[in-house]
Structure formats: C-alpha cells, structure tokens
Amino acid sequence: MTEDHRSIVRRGRRPQSASWPVVSPISPSVVYASPDADALDAQYEGRAEGYTYAREGHPNWTILADKLDWMEGTPTDSGGGVVTASGMAAVGAAFQAVLKTGDHVVAGNQLYGRTLRLLKDEMPRIGVEVTLADPTDGAAFVAAIRLETRLVLVEVVSNPTLRVADMAPIAAACNEKGVLLAVDNTFTTPRLYHPFEHGADLVIHSVTKMLGGHSDLTLGYVAARERELARRLYEVAVTWGLTPSPFDCWLAERGLNSFEVRFDRAQANAAALADHLAGLEGVEAVLYPGRTDHPDHDRAVALLGGQGGNMVGFRLKGGRAEVNRFVRAAEHIPFAPTLGDIATTLSHPASSSHRALSPEDRAALGITEGFIRVSVGIEEIGLLKDEFAAAVAASRAG
Numbered sequence: 001m002t003e004d005h006r007s008i009v010r011r012g013r014r015p016q017s018a019s020w021p022v023v024s025p026i027s028p029s030v031v032y033a034s035p036d037a038d039a040l041d042a043q044y045e046g047r048a049e050g051y052t053y054a055r056e057g058h059p060n061w062t063i064l065a066d067k068l069d070w071m072e073g074t075p076t077d078s079g080g081g082v083v084t085a086s087g088m089a090a091v092g093a094a095f096q097a098v099l100k101t102g103d104h105v106v107a108g109n110q111l112y113g114r115t116l117r118l119l120k121d122e123m124p125r126i127g128v129e130v131t132l133a134d135p136t137d138g139a140a141f142v143a144a145i146r147l148e149t150r151l152v153l154v155e156v157v158s159n160p161t162l163r164v165a166d167m168a169p170i171a172a173a174c175n176e177k178g179v180l181l182a183v184d185n186t187f188t189t190p191r192l193y194h195p196f197e198h199g200a201d202l203v204i205h206s207v208t209k210m211l212g213g214h215s216d217l218t219l220g221y222v223a224a225r226e227r228e229l230a231r232r233l234y235e236v237a238v239t240w241g242l243t244p245s246p247f248d249c250w251l252a253e254r255g256l257n258s259f260e261v262r263f264d265r266a267q268a269n270a271a272a273l274a275d276h277l278a279g280l281e282g283v284e285a286v287l288y289p290g291r292t293d294h295p296d297h298d299r300a301v302a303l304l305g306g307q308g309g310n311m312v313g314f315r316l317k318g319g320r321a322e323v324n325r326f327v328r329a330a331e332h333i334p335f336a337p338t339l340g341d342i343a344t345t346l347s348h349p350a351s352s353s354h355r356a357l358s359p360e361d362r363a364a365l366g367i368t369e370g371f372i373r374v375s376v377g378i379e380e381i382g383l384l385k386d387e388f389a390a391a392v393a394a395s396r397a398g
C-alpha cells in the first residue's frame, strides 16, 4: 500500500505465493472489483470469466457445484447445476423455472412435508393445479398425467416409510408425453441412484442432509439435463435470491470429501441395526428397503442394487407413551427432526414432519404414533445395538 492509502478500510493487499493452498480458500467477498469498464463489459458479455457480485456467483459456489455435478453425472453440455441456499430453494427454483399459470403437476403423495406444502398451499395461488399420486404404483401414478401436465416430481425413496417409487414406468411415460421429470435424490444420494441415467430431466438435492453430512449447513442443488432449462434455473435462483453463502459452500465441499466413506459406513450400520431391531421384543415392524420383508424390496434390488441407504423406520408396540419412554431412554441419540448427520438421530414423524396430516391420512401412509424414523450415523454398531435394545426395553417398562 502506498502512503496515500493509509486507511484501515483500503483493503489492497493480495498475498502472492508461488505455491498454492491444498484446501479451497473461503471467498466471502460480496463484490469483485474490475480494472475498468471495458473489463466489466468483457465479463458480462462472456468474453472473460469472472465474478461480479456474490448473489450471482462466487468461487466456493463454483467449486461445490462442480463437485456435485460430477457426483450426480449432470450432463456437461447443460452447463452444470445450481447450488441453492437450501433444499427447499432448489425445489422452489425448479418450480419457478418450469411452471406457469394453467400448468398441472403430478407429484408423489409421500414427499418431504414442506415440498407437499409448497405444492398444496403455494402452487394453487399462482394457478398451478397439483395431483398427488402413489409413485409405488406406476400405472396409477402415470394415469394422473394429463394434457396440461408440465412437471412430475418424485422422491425415489419416500420419507419416512422408505417406500421405493416405481421409477421405470414413470420415466417412460414422462418421456413419451413430453412431461418434465424431476427427481429429489436426497434420500438415495448419488451413492445409490443417478436420476439422469434413468430419464430424469431435473435432479434436486437437499445438500443439508447426507451430502453435507454434519448438520452444520443448509444448502440445496438443482440441475437440468437441457442447457436452456439449466440456464433458467440459474436465472431464477439469482433473481429470486435463492443462492448460497460462501461459508456454507465451503463447509459442504469439505463434507463431500468424506461422503462416500460416511455413506457406506452409515448404510452398513443401518442394515445391521434394522436386523437387530426386527429381533427385539417390543418392536412391531421394521421398514428397511434392504430387508426382504420390505414391501418394495424387489424394487430396491432392481433400482438400488439391493442397498437400503442409511434410514431405518420401525414401529414400537404401543403408541405415544412408548415412544416418549424410548426417546428419553435413548438419551445420547438426539431426538431431532433432521437426517443425514454423521451421528445417529431419531425423529417421530407423527409429531414433527407429518403432524399437519390428519391421523387417518397418517395411518393410510403407515405413520402410526409408535413409528420412529432413524437416520443412522457412523458410530460403532455394537454401541448402537446396545442403545436401541436398552431404549426398546425401556419403552415397555411403563
């Protein structure tokens, strides 16, 4: 800095180094300075690459998007996916990029609760009609598609009962009828399923969950097969302010480095815990797609190579009182309505994610008062088995 710039706010120094950091630096800068107006022109006109304003792009966003594109197999000629400020921002960006008044959407009837609220409460306000259908029954689901249907949205594995969607007929019908197929791949992750390989036009993630993996960031990702739609997603995200913070992107990049190891360990734990729970007095039923007694096990074999993921559902014998005793006894396992953390967490859908449904609607989905959802982490499996056995026993000691 020269003598003329002796001001603490004149931030001029950029350290030079012939060597470089092995970890991505965090770039929190909101704005980027240019040498002159011609240089700015060159950037805006695409003749030079660079950032201008963080809502429109920043280095940590680019680095993370690139990693997610690679993991998800996002077609490179689409220009890549968009990282968003949350999973819901990704869902919202997809809707805003695609839908207009008069359009119709067919969506799975067991989607994440907020996605269902977006579909049921917000979409009708802009004149978009929504039909919810059961994606485990491919023929019935496809029958809900109409002439005005513009978008189909499914989650491959549903929350919380872990039903597996009948993806092949759904993808075939969307393709044949020219309807866009969006797949929320949050539960399955790129470790189990690659929607673009199975006919999806849009892929959505809550990066907050297993991809981020440490319950310390909130992000989403949405990508399109076609370049024009990918460009729309970017424009919508930037214009509606759905874009991500540098620090969250940096954390997510760091988390992704261990994603495969975390996922594989958590999945192996989940499979072992599911079998363990099934043998406990006090457990009425276990829902795990990797088990042969799961209603969609054959489909899990066909679509997911028989892998069941890291989520396990089970029904305690009894109801709310037994659940409360179980949760209190499992004192070292957080009772917290999220999933995909490195440590095991528990949730009770009837009082959290699915509380807005009537008891009858919940019962129709198999979500009873005794139903507990487990997001299995990477702890030593012996510890998990002991903790669950003790808590199930405590649930019966009322």
Ligand SMILES: Cc1ncc(COP(=O)(O)O)c(C=O)c1O
Binding pocket: 086, 087, 088, 089, 112, 115, 155, 159, 184, 186, 187, 205, 206, 207, 208, 209, 218, 219, 220
């Ligand atoms: C399947 C699925 N999609 C989307 C979301 C929304 O993600 P976020 O909480 O990051 O907004 C969630 C959140 O739990 C989810 O489970």
